[in-house]
Amino acid sequence: MSTGLLTVSPSPHIHSELTVPQIMRGVIIAMVPALAFSIYNFGLGALYVTGLAVIFCVGIEYAIVKYLLKKPASIHDGSAIITGLLLAFNVPSNLPWYIILIGSAVAIGIGKMSFGGLGNNPFNPALVGRVFLLLSFPVPMTHWPQAGSWSLDAVTGATPLGILKDGMRAGESMDSLLNQMPSYVDIFFGFQGGSLGEMSAFALLLGLIYMLYRKIITWHIPVSMLLTVVIMTGIFWLIDPAKFANPLFHVLTGGVMLGAVFMATDYVTSPFTHRGMLIFGVGIGVLTVLIRLFGNYPEGVSFAILIMNAFVPMINRYAKEPRYGEVKQKR
Amino acid sequence: MALHHKLKTFRLGGVHPDDQKLSAQAPITPLPLPKTVTIPITQHIGAPAKIVVQRGDSVKVGQVIAVHEGFVSSNIHASVSGRIGVIEETMDSSGFKHMAVNIRVKGDDWMETVDRSDTLIEEIKLDSKEIVACIMEAGVVGMGGAAFPAHVKLSVPEGKHVDYLIINGVECEPYLTADHRIMLEKSREILVGIKILMTALGVKQAIIGIEDNKHDAVELFEKLLQHEQGIAVAALEVHYPQGGEKQLIQALLNREVPSGGLPSDVGVIVHNVGTTYAIYEAVQKNKPLIERVVTVTGKSVKQPSNFLVRIGTPVIDLLIAAGGVPEDTGKIVSGGPMMGKAIADLDVPIAKGTSGILLIPKEESTRAEVYNCLHCGKCIEACPMGLEPYRLLILSKKGNHSRAKEEHILDCIECGSCSFVCPSNRPILDYIRLGKTQLRKPKKA
Numbered sequence: 149m150s151t152g153l154l155t156v157s158p159s160p161h162i163h164s165e166l167t168v169p170q171i172m173r174g175v176i177i178a179m180v181p182a183l184a185f186s187i188y189n190f191g192l193g194a195l196y197v198t199g200l201a202v203i204f205c206v207g208i209e210y211a212i213v214k215y216l217l218k219k220p221a222s223i224h225d226g227s228a229i230i231t232g233l234l235l236a237f238n239v240p241s242n243l244p245w246y247i248i249l250i251g252s253a254v255a256i257g258i259g260k261m262s263f264g265g266l267g268n269n270p271f272n273p274a275l276v277g278r279v280f281l282l283l284s285f286p287v288p289m290t291h292w293p294q295a296g297s298w299s300l301d302a303v304t305g306a307t308p309l310g311i312l313k314d315g316m317r318a319g320e321s322m323d324s325l326l327n328q329m330p331s332y333v334d335i336f337f338g339f340q341g342g343s344l345g346e347m348s349a350f351a352l353l354l355g356l357i358y359m360l361y362r363k364i365i366t367w368h369i370p371v372s373m374l375l376t377v378v379i380m381t382g383i384f385w386l387i388d389p390a391k392f393a394n395p396l397f398h399v400l401t402g403g404v405m406l407g408a409v410f411m412a413t414d415y416v417t418s419p420f421t422h423r424g425m426l427i428f429g430v431g432i433g434v435l436t437v438l439i440r441l442f443g444n445y446p447e448g449v450s451f452a453i454l455i456m457n458a459f460v461p462m463i464n465r466y467a468k469e470p471r472y473g474e475v476k477q478k479r
Numbered sequence: 480m481a482l483h484h485k486l487k488t489f490r491l492g493g494v495h496p497d498d499q500k501l502s503a504q505a506p507i508t509p510l511p512l513p514k515t516v517t518i519p520i521t522q523h524i525g526a527p528a529k530i531v532v533q534r535g536d537s538v539k540v541g542q543v544i545a546v547h548e549g550f551v552s553s554n555i556h557a558s559v560s561g562r563i564g565v566i567e568e569t570m571d572s573s574g575f576k577h578m579a580v581n582i583r584v585k586g587d588d589w590m591e592t593v594d595r596s597d598t599l600i601e602e603i604k605l606d607s608k609e610i611v612a613c614i615m616e617a618g619v620v621g622m623g624g625a626a627f628p629a630h631v632k633l634s635v636p637e638g639k640h641v642d643y644l645i646i647n648g649v650e651c652e653p654y655l656t657a658d659h660r661i662m663l664e665k666s667r668e669i670l671v672g673i674k675i676l677m678t679a680l681g682v683k684q685a686i687i688g689i690e691d692n693k694h695d696a697v698e699l700f701e702k703l704l705q706h707e708q709g710i711a712v713a714a715l716e717v718h719y720p721q722g723g724e725k726q727l728i729q730a731l732l733n734r735e736v737p738s739g740g741l742p743s744d745v746g747v748i749v750h751n752v753g754t755t756y757a758i759y760e761a762v763q764k765n766k767p768l769i770e771r772v773v774t775v776t777g778k779s780v781k782q783p784s785n786f787l788v789r790i791g792t793p794v795i796d797l798l799i800a801a802g803g804v805p806e807d808t809g810k811i812v813s814g815g816p817m818m819g820k821a822i823a824d825l826d827v828p829i830a831k832g833t834s835g836i837l838l839i840p841k842e843e844s845t846r847a848e849v850y851n852c853l854h855c856g857k858c859i860e861a862c863p864m865g866l867e868p869y870r871l872l873i874l875s876k877k878g879n880h881s882r883a884k885e886e887h888i889l890d891c892i893e894c895g896s897c898s899f900v901c902p903s904n905r906p907i908l909d910y911i912r913l914g915k916t917q918l919r920k921p922k923k924a
Contacts, residue, residue, distance in 0.1 A: 155810040155844040156574070156821040158909055160895030162496055162653065162843070166857075167902045168850045225850060267851030267903075366860075420856040420867065471865035471887060472491055472725060473735040 166363070172226030174364045178355035179233050179410065185351040186344045190241040190293055194344050197243055198236040204252030205232030212261045227266045231255055234274035237345025237406060238450070239281065240292045247285055251277040271457045272417045275450050282450070292341040307341045309402045312393060313446035322390050326397070335400045346406040349399075356409045368425035369418060370408040376433025377404055384441060392441060403449035404436065411449070417457045424460075424467035431456045486691055488716035489726035492863040494896045496719055496817065498692055502656045502776045502783035507664055509787040510800055512584055516559050516791030518544065519571045519579040522830040523620040524627045525551035530580060536563045541590035541767050544580050547615070553628045553831075554618035555580075558769040558789035560588035572813035572820050572827050579828070582791070594764040599667050603678055603762070610679040610762055617761030618768045618831075622753035623647060623658075623722070624814055626832030629754055633679045639743045644676055644685040645731060648752040649715060649722030651690055652815025655835040657772040658752050660785045662689070662696040665756050666703055672759035673710060680748055686731050687712045687752070690721055719817060720894040724749045726863050738890050753834070773797060773829055777838030779805035788829050795825040797836055809844030812837040817895045850903035858897035858907055864890045868897035868907045875914030883914045891915065 186194040209228040213219050235255050239248070255277025263269040282289045292307060306314065308329050315325040330340050338348025346352075359365045377399055384392040398404065403411075412418060412432050419428050432452045439448025521527040528545035538544060538557040545555040564581035571577055589595060605613060615630035635641050646669070650658040662669065673685050689697050691714045700712040713731055715721050725736050727749060734745040742749055750758075753772065760766040769790055776783040781802025788797060794811070798804050804825075812819040813833055858868035866887055874883040888911060897907040 154808070154821070154823055155839075156823045157810070157846065158821075158906075158912070159812075159814075159819055159893075160817045160899045160908070161810065161812050161819065161821065161837075161839055162816040162899065163847065163904065164494065164496070164900050164902075166900070167847060167904065168853065171853075171855075171902050265851065267853050415853040415855040418854070420854055420859055420869065422856075422860075425856075468867070469859060469865050470491070471738075472729070472863065472890065473737050473740075474865065 168225050171364055172230060174359065174362045175230055175410075176226065176233065178358045178364075179230075179237070179345070181351035181354040182237065182345045182348060182406075183233070185338050185348040186241065189338060189347065190344065193241040193293060197239065197241050197248060197344060198233065200245055200248045201236035201239075201252055202229055202232035204249050205229070205235065205256050208253055208256045209261065212257060213265070217261075222265055225266060228256060231260065231273045233345075234272075234410060235277050237410070238274060238278040238343050238403070239289065241344045242291075242293045243288055247281060247288060250284070251281045254280040267416055269416055270460070271454055272411055272414050275411060275454050279450050279454060292343065294341055307402060307446070308335065308397070309440070309446040316391075322393065326393065329397075332396060332400065335397075340401065342401075343403065343406075345410075346403045349405045352405045352409045359409075359413075365413045366422065366425065368422050369413050369429040372426045372429030373408045373412055373433045373436075374399060374404070376430045377437055380434060380437040381441075384437075398437070398440065402440075402447045407432065407436070407449035407453055412453050412456075417460060419460050419463045419467060421464070421467050421469045423469060424463040427463050427467055428456055428460065431459065486714055486716040487730045488718045489721065489723075489730040489863060491865045492861050492896060493718045493720065493726075494861050494899050495717070496653050496899065498717060499653045499776075499778075500656050500659070500692065501654065501778075501780070502774050502785055503659055503693075505656070505660070505782070505784045507660050507772050507785045507787050510789070510792065510797060512559060512587060513789065513792045513796050514584055515564065515793075516582050516584065516789060517569050517579045517793065517826075517828040518555060518558060518582065518791035519569065519577045519828060519830060520545045520555050521571075521577040522555065522626060522790070522832060523553040524625065525549070525553065525631075527578065528552060528555045530566060530578065532563050532580065534563050534566060537561070538563060538582060539588050539590050541593050541769060543767075547618075547628075550634075551628060551631055553620050554616060554767070556618055556767040556769050557582060558791050559584045561585035570824060570827060571830060572822050572833060574820070574823065593766045595766075599671070600763040601671055603671070603675055605678075605762060607679050607681060610675055613762050614679075614758055617757075617766070619754060619757045619761050620768070620831050621751055622757060622771060622831060622834070623751035624818065624832050624834055626830070629750065629758060632748055632750065633676070635680065635743050635748070640746055641680055641682055641743055641748055642684065642746045643732060643748075644673065644680060644682050645727060645747055645749045646673055646685060646687040646752055646755055647722055647724070647727055647749055648687050648689040648693070648696065649727060650693070651717075651719045651722040652817055652819070652834075653719075654776045654837050655774050655815045656776070657774045657785055657834050659693045659696060661756055661772055662693070662752055663699060666696075666699050668759045669752055669755050670703060670707070670710070671763060672755035675758055675762050676748075676750060676755065677709070682748075683709050685710045688715050688721075688727050688731055689713070690715050690717050692717045719896065720863055720892070723863060723892050723894055725892065738887060768831055771829070771831060771833070773833055774835035775801040776835060777805070777808075777840070779807050779840050780838050781805070790831060791828045793826045793828055794822065794836055797829070798825065798838070805838060805840070807840045807842075808838045809841030810839040812839060817899065818893065846906075847904045849905055852905060853903055855902060857900045857902065861896040861900045863894060863896060864892060866891060868911065869905075871914060872905065872907045872910040875910040875917075878917075880914055880917045884918055888914050889918060
């Protein structure tokens with residue numbers, strides 16, 4: 149009988165199955181459909197960029213923790229892998245290796261580790277890296293290989309959103325511009341130009357369903373963000389369909405789906421409560437549409453999420469869930 | 480009257496741990512008499528009882544050995560017959576040392592006043608005041624775990640009107656089955672106990688709340704209650720902490736106890752089924768609370784069991800009767816896995832509030848690696864009181880107790896749901912307990 153050495157600790161004495169490494173593994177699994185589609189669409193370029201981004205992110209985090217902070221290694225939690233994947237998802241699949249390295253260094257070094265590592269960063273690290281690259285290397289960051297082109301130096305072209313923005317500026321009509329685009333079915337499944345992981349709404353939705361099923365995330369952020377984009381672009385489209393594209397186009401193109409499923413739902417940089425998540429999702433939706441319709445950039449999801457990240461502490465302070473006994477007391 | 484068609488549950492939070500009711504099919508069996516018992520005089524919330532026996536005295540089963548001091552206190556009776564041994568400080572399941580009376584067992588000689596027959600006595604002869612006095616005399620305390628003296632709950636303060644009695648048969652803690660077995664085997668006695676409580680409180684309505692993983696008990700009471708007026712049974716969703724007093728009241732009656740208040744503030748009194756059975760025995764059989772049903776369970780336990788145990792029996796006696804202590808035992812918990820207390824010593828005595836002894840294998844007995852807070856919000860989703868556990872942890876850790884109080888830290892019922900779900904294994908409840916303790920400390924002048 150083992151009587152001598154019993155563990156004595158406070159309750160609870162059991163724990164749920166879902167722990168940090170399992171959540172991270174779940175998120176990675178949820179990203180597989182989008183990645184697989186990207187490889188199908190862009191070939192080895194997608195795999196090359198993704199692989200490099202993951203290796204750089206993990207390597208940089210390992211180096212910072214070991215040599216700069218001199219703390220026990222933290223990479224086994226899997227979060228650096230996700231940052232690498234998400235960074236890759238947000239860049240073109242023909243990006244040169246040194247730009248990926250710079251992006252990874254900014255994402256992990258400045259975006260995450262400078263704040264104290266996992267859980268302490270106010271801004272989504274992958275988006276910090278992505279926006280840094282967009283501002284520093286505007287040309288390579290906005291020339292996407294065409295879908296279906298398998299070689300590394302493939303023909304590049306603009307995204308549907310880019311075509312729309314430039315075309316409208318050049319004075320072309322909305323109808324003729326929309327006619328240049330792939331069909332909605334093609335856009336939904338992802339046969340369009342764009343960053344590595346953002347093209348296929350279908351693949352991203354598969355990931356979303358998996359994460360909802362595993363209870364890794366709740367519906368609040370994706371649904372509120374997507375609905376806001378639909379409603380807002382819908383209002384503008386109804387006002388003037390010659391000037392504004394329809395809501396379906398806006399939801400299926402660019403980074404809206406990727407943002408709603410993987411970027412905005414990042415635990416660390418989104419609010420704690422369901423109420424807060426709804427405010428956060430609506431805010432991202434509104435800002436995205438404003439930037440798309442009236443801003444200089446064709447796409448605004450990254451900026452919208454980063455701006456809303458900055459509001460998260462405030463949202464956490466005020467968006468509280470109802471308490472037990474609270475309603476009755478007020479009466 | 481059947482209410483179980485749509486399962487009721489509480490409004491906020493909660494978790495779904497695996498229910499692991501391994502001993503659900505094991506009938507209640509009396510444990511052989513121990514050689515000695517150690518009966519602590521602090522087995523209840525309130526003032527310790529005052530010892531009225533001396534070393535060397537002979538006592539009979541049911542004889543008072545310590546009397547209550549004041550109203551919020553409880554009588555303690557000899558649970559065995561024999562000779563009083565040492566009276567000294569002994570460690571109980573809380574880990575603290577308290578005065579306890581040791582009795583060396585000799586025979587099984589009961590007080591003549593106790594009716595030991597199995598005959599069901601349905602007629603209630605006493606009035607409200609006599610019932611309360613009888614329960615107080617018998618030393619009945621809440622047997623669900625908190626061990627609050629039962630007679631105090633029955634003395635509703637002036638100005639409060641109670642219209643509902645709730646009988647808590649939820650047993651939402653995983654593993655535990657003591658209440659389940661009592662409901663199956665003593666349903667008629669419990670029904671009389673409910674009527675006694677209704678008489679004492681002067682209420683016309685009572686509901687028995689039972690989690691639906693004990694559907695046999697729900698059906699049994701439905702059959703039993705067919706011709707009863709004012710007493711209903713309700714099946715509840717399997718959802719922890721369904722048996723929390725505040726959660727149960729909300730689930731059954733949609734009333735919420737105000738912050739810092741008591742169930743009687745919303746017209747409700749809640750008693751556990753085990754307590755109700757003890758009240759039946761006290762009032763109808765004149766039998767003080769000297770024994771209780773204890774579940775002995777765990778994944779590696781040879782024979783998960785439900786024993787009828789004399790108060791003061793050492794834990795080791797129960798473990799031997801359940802097939803011995805498994806090799807892989809890493810932790811022994813008095814109570815359930817969510818709220819029970821880990822014990823360090825197998826000589827700890829069974830008290831009036833001990834509902835179970837749970838043996839946890841080594842690999843599940845230590846906590847896993849702690850990560851930084853991910854801000855996932857799962858603790859908020861899980862909190863049945865609607866609090867923000869992550870914030871309470873931070874505030875308590877920083878020593879900012881006044882802010883923690885503003886964030887309603889004192890509303891915490893310590894159910895453990897937040898620590899249970901935290902994917903980063905953060906010791907949330909540990910820090911909340913610390914914060915609550917700091918706030919309850921008397922302020923230095």
